[in-house]
Amino acid sequence: xLASILTLGGIGLFAAIALGIAAxxxxxxxxxxxxxxxxVLPGANCGACGLPGCGGYAKAxxxxxxxxxxxPPGGAETIEKIAHIMGVEALSSAPKVAVVCCQGDNIxxxxxxxYLGLExxxxxxxxxxxxxxxxxxCIGLGSCVRACPFGAxxxxxxxxxxxxxxxxxxxxxxxxxxxxxxxxxTPLSATTHVLCNSNDKGALVRKYCQVGCIACQICKKVAPxxxxxxxxxxxxxYDSAENAxxxxxxxPTKCIRDFASGYPEGSSxxxxxxxxxxxxxx
Amino acid sequence: MNPKTMDLKTFKGGLHPPDGKEFSADxxxxxxxxxxxxxxxxxxxxxxxxxxxxxxxxxxxKGSLIANARGFVSAPIHASTxxxxxxxxxxxxxxxxxxxxxxxRPDGADSxxxxxxxxxxxxxxxxxxxxxxxxxxxxxMGGATFPTHVKLSPPADKQIDTLILNGVECEPxxxxxxxxxxxxxxxxxxxxxxxxxxxxxxxxVIGIEANKPDAIETxxxxxxxxxxxxxxxxxxxxxxxEKQLIDAITGRQVPSGxxxxxxxxxxxxxxxxxxxxxxxxxxxxxxxxxxxxxxxGIKDPKNLLVRIGTPLQFLxxxxxxxxxxxxxxxxxxxxxxxxxxxxxxxxxxxxxxxLIFRKEDLPRYEAGPCIRCGRCIGACPIHLQPTTIAAxxxxxxxxxxxxxxxxxxxxxxCCTYICPATLPLxxxxxxxxxxxxxxxxxx
Numbered sequence: 016x017l018a019s020i021l022t023l024g025g026i027g028l029f030a031a032i033a034l035g036i037a038a039x040x041x042x043x044x045x046x047x048x049x050x051x052x053x054x055v056l057p058g059a060n061c062g063a064c065g066l067p068g069c070g071g072y073a074k075a076x077x078x079x080x081x082x083x084x085x086x087p088p089g090g091a092e093t094i095e096k097i098a099h100i101m102g103v104e105a106l107s108s109a110p111k112v113a114v115v116c117c118q119g120d121n122i123x124x125x126x127x128x129x130y131l132g133l134e135x136x137x138x139x140x141x142x143x144x145x146x147x148x149x150x151x152x153c154i155g156l157g158s159c160v161r162a163c164p165f166g167a168x169x170x171x172x173x174x175x176x177x178x179x180x181x182x183x184x185x186x187x188x189x190x191x192x193x194x195x196x197x198x199x200x201t202p203l204s205a206t207t208h209v210l211c212n213s214n215d216k217g218a219l220v221r222k223y224c225q226v227g228c229i230a231c232q233i234c235k236k237v238a239p240x241x242x243x244x245x246x247x248x249x250x251x252x253y254d255s256a257e258n259a260x261x262x263x264x265x266x267p268t269k270c271i272r273d274f275a276s277g278y279p280e281g282s283s284x285x286x287x288x289x290x291x292x293x294x295x296x297x
Numbered sequence: 298m299n300p301k302t303m304d305l306k307t308f309k310g311g312l313h314p315p316d317g318k319e320f321s322a323d324x325x326x327x328x329x330x331x332x333x334x335x336x337x338x339x340x341x342x343x344x345x346x347x348x349x350x351x352x353x354x355x356x357x358x359k360g361s362l363i364a365n366a367r368g369f370v371s372a373p374i375h376a377s378t379x380x381x382x383x384x385x386x387x388x389x390x391x392x393x394x395x396x397x398x399x400x401x402r403p404d405g406a407d408s409x410x411x412x413x414x415x416x417x418x419x420x421x422x423x424x425x426x427x428x429x430x431x432x433x434x435x436x437x438m439g440g441a442t443f444p445t446h447v448k449l450s451p452p453a454d455k456q457i458d459t460l461i462l463n464g465v466e467c468e469p470x471x472x473x474x475x476x477x478x479x480x481x482x483x484x485x486x487x488x489x490x491x492x493x494x495x496x497x498x499x500x501x502v503i504g505i506e507a508n509k510p511d512a513i514e515t516x517x518x519x520x521x522x523x524x525x526x527x528x529x530x531x532x533x534x535x536x537x538x539e540k541q542l543i544d545a546i547t548g549r550q551v552p553s554g555x556x557x558x559x560x561x562x563x564x565x566x567x568x569x570x571x572x573x574x575x576x577x578x579x580x581x582x583x584x585x586x587x588x589x590x591x592x593x594g595i596k597d598p599k600n601l602l603v604r605i606g607t608p609l610q611f612l613x614x615x616x617x618x619x620x621x622x623x624x625x626x627x628x629x630x631x632x633x634x635x636x637x638x639x640x641x642x643x644x645x646x647x648x649x650x651x652l653i654f655r656k657e658d659l660p661r662y663e664a665g666p667c668i669r670c671g672r673c674i675g676a677c678p679i680h681l682q683p684t685t686i687a688a689x690x691x692x693x694x695x696x697x698x699x700x701x702x703x704x705x706x707x708x709x710x711c712c713t714y715i716c717p718a719t720l721p722l723x724x725x726x727x728x729x730x731x732x733x734x735x736x737x738x739x740x
Contacts, residue, residue: 128638131661132721133691138728143393143638 048100049077055096057088061164063186076101084108088165088184110203111185113178117153117197118210118270118279120173124149124224130156140194148223151212153197159189171281179284180206180274206275207251207259209234214246221268228270234262305507307531308541310678312711314534314632316508317470320591320598326476328602329615331403335377335606336388336643337363338398342442344370349399355382358410360582363399372434372444377584377604380404389641391628391648398643401606413580418487423495426577430495433576434583434646438568439463439474439537440629442647445569449495451558457496461546462489462503464512464567465530465537468630471650473587474567476600478505478512481571482519488570489525491577496563502526503567504542506533534632535709539564541678553705588612588644592627594653596620603644610640612651624656632710665718673712673722679705683712687725695736698729706730 052073060068064085066075075081076097083097083105090110098105130139130146136158139145145154155174167182168189178189180203190198197212209228213220217229230247238258242249249271251259263271272279277286340346347364357363357376364374380403387395418426431446451457462485466474478485489501503520505513507529517527528546530536540551542564549560557564568586575581584605591598596617603612609626613619627634628648644651673683681702689698703726712722 128636132724133728135691135728138724141728141731 046077049073051100052076052097055089055093055100056086057093057184059088059164059184059186061088061184061186061188063087063184063188087111088186090184111200112180112183112203113185113187113189113198114201114208114210114274115153115159115176115178115197116199116208116210116212117151117175118226118272119147119149119152119224120155120171120175120281122173123226124152125222137192137194145195149213149215149220149227151195151197151214152224152227153212154195158192158194159198162188162192164188169283171279173281175279175281177278177282177284181284181287202253205251205253205256205259207256207263207271207273209242209249209251209270210272210279211248211270214248216247220247226268226270229268231267233265233267234271237262237265305529305531306545307533307536308544308678310676310680310711311533311535311541312676312715313532314469314714316532317591317631318472318475318508320470320593320595321472321589321600322475324472324476324599326480326587326600326602329604329607329612331378331405331407331604332607332611333402334383334608335380335401335403335604336398336608337374337377337401337606338388338390338396338643338645339364339374340390340392340396341374341605341645341647342372342436342444344368344372344444344447346397347371347374349385349397351382351385351399353382353385356380357382357401359407360410360413360580360584362582363401366431366434366444370444370447372436373432373582374399374434375582375584376401376410377606378403379406379408388643389639391635391637391642391645393635393638398606409581413582415580416577418491418494418577421577423497426491426495429577430573433572433581435569435572435576436583436646437566438572438586438646438649439566440468440633440647440649442645445565445573448563448565449492451563455558456561457498457558457563458500458561459547459563460489460492460496460498460501461542461562461564462501462567462570463537463539463542463564464503464505464509464516465542466509467506467532467534467537468632468634468650469534470591470652471589471630472591473589473600473649475509475512477568477571477587478509479515482515484571484574485516485567486519486523486525486570487578488572488574490523491573492563492565492570499524500526502528502546504528504530504536504546506530506536508532534711535678535707538678538707538709540707553702583646586644586646586648588648589650590616591650592652592654593658594620594623594655603648605646606643608641608643609637609651612644613640613653619653621655623653624659625654627652627654632714633708662719664720667718667720670717672715672717676711676715678709678711679707681706683722683726684720686729687712687720687722690725690729690732693732695729695732698726699733703729704733 056069064072066072076083084094095105125148127148134156136154136156153176157170160168165182167179211228213227220227220229228249234242234249238261240255241259278284345367348367349364351363358379361376363376366373380401383402384400388398390396435445436442513529520527543562572583588603589600590612599616626637686698686701686703706726710723
């Protein structure tokens with residue numbers, strides 16, 4: 016009885032002393048700035064900065080190997096806080112959001128075949144280049160939804176991906192997974208976009224999609240500085256997009272949309288003002 | 298002969314789908330007439346696509362070279378009738394996209410190119426025979442279309458001792474090889490003799506599933522005189538898969554990631570053997586093949602001798618047309634065949650069958666969760682864990698899928714067929730395989 020108490024007590028005492036010494040001797044020096052930065056980072060470990068997680072990024076900022084403005088999910092506020100901790104000047108870039116440049120859901124765009132396999136856009140794309148006749152349109156099986164760390168993407172009932180302008184942080188994870196590159200990064204301040212991703216000629220686009228860009232040049236005629244047409248596809252020139260809205264009404268296939276007045280048909284997201292995120296506006 | 302009394306060999310795993318061969322097994326091979334135009338794609342084989350060597354407007358004869366092989370693992374392509382080249386442009390391909398093809402308008406004479414020379418295989422050396430096979434554009438006729446001359450060129454350190462002829466035809470519905478064995482027996486055996494001479498070996502075994510007793514009997518009678526064995530095999534899918542066939546006949550297992558030559562075996566389809574005989578004896582390149590046009594969606598199923606490039610719609614018309622609205626068109630067999638988007642693409646060298654199902658022939662069930670019953674593992678002829686690999690594929694964890702030997706999957710479809718939850722297992726594994734291969738290429 017006594018022997019066991021002494022033995023266990025002795026082991027306990029020895030371990031306590033050893034641990035105490037080890038804690039002092041082998042202590043890892045953590046820069047308090049690193050902990051402070053980790054505190055202000057969003058903590059989503061999304062990888063948008065180029066490192067696997069927020070911890071690594073915090074370390075890299077303190078080490079001076081990375082700039083403090085590489086966290087799009089954090090936005091201007093986080094960049095400012097990090098800059099304050101590091102004692103440098105904030106160099107925030109204009110916030111960006113991802114936009115699915117397609118409105119051709121399973122009703123508006125025709126199907127090549129009925130796809131019954133694995134629910135994954137990348138798997139579907141391997142089968143005769145995807146189930147849609149359009150080579151560039153959204154497949155709608157939700158690979159981007161699963162890739163998004165912020166729950167900002169939904170698939171409508173008719174199979175079209177739509178990205179919330181409020182929840183998107185601009186981390187570009189969806190862009191990396193989309194097999195058709197139908198998602199594009201755009202400035203948050205610009206709300207008018209051409210929602211088409213087909214480089215086919217107009218006559219062909221008309222055959223398979225009701226809402227595809229047919230490169231008719233009308234948008235360019237009414238707002239020459241706001242639109243450019245390349246490879247039979249119109250795009251908004253975001254640097255001079257002030258007059259982009261005037262073309263919306265003129266577009267014969269209605270493939271230009273102003274997100275300030277509403278998301279594509281079938282989306283549950285509610286339109287919010289001209290491009291501002293509510294929490295940033297507040 | 299009663300199949301039950303035969304000594305039947307087989308492999309471990311596999312399954313027994315309904316065989317559907319009754320539609321066309323008794324139909325003798327008929328020659329398919331000439332269509333209005335022949336669409337001959339440049340990509341018809343495994344390896345680099347051929348390069349066109351004729352111009353639009355050129356007059357060609359049946360058997361004239363129209364496209365050269367590009368590199369060693371490739372095959373030349375020949376005109377399948379006489380006529381005029383009217384276009385070289387992308388046309389619908391059985392792969393589901395528009396790919397470059399040479400379009401020929403037949404002149405109706407169907408006359409062979411006079412420059413083609415016949416030869417006596419006895420007068421040629423092994424190397425000359427191999428060159429002859431390569432020039433004739435012979436590829437594996439079982440459906441995989443691997444260039445035959447590549448298979449016949451094992452590296453010097455690999456000792457080949459056995460040639461196996463694949464007359465199994467384990468894919469349900471298909472009867473093209475069966476009819477070939479019954480009607481072209483002499484040509485097949487002659488092709489085997491040529492193959493033995495090229496490889497410099499004596500032992501040749503023809504493997505045939507026991508559901509073709511007439512073919513076994515016919516070949517046994519003739520083969521015995523030439524010292525060729527005929528081995529009856531248990532009726533089981535995928536008995537005709539190369540590695541499973543080697544296991545059944547020789548008891549040798551091809552190690553993971555290697556080719557049959559590793560265990561001293563070369564496998565060729567019986568149709569390939571017949572094509573080799575025609576290439577050497579008659580100098581005729583591979584311009585036609587037997588195609589089984591069958592399924593409940595066809596009015597009068599047939600085995601047709603088809604010129605390469607004949608549109609599928611034309612084949613259907615020769616068989617009494619469609620029997621109701623088609624819901625699924627498959628080129629090849631139902632287990633491993635390629636689903637078609639339409640009847641526009643042409644029959645190519647690998648087209649062993651054209652199979653048409655109606656909606657009522659295809660029960661569909663919603664895929665459910667894996668119930669961990671392990672049936673896919675029992676059925677897998679490679680002894681993989683399909684459910685595990687598929688689960689990794691769904692999570693995009695390709696390194697883990699590779700650790701479970703995803704690359705050894707032969708895509709036979711047994712796992713998907715047997716799955717009570719109707720999960721798309723083989724598709725998931727194919728997806729993982731493609732990702733693993735892409736990763737390997739970038740490293």
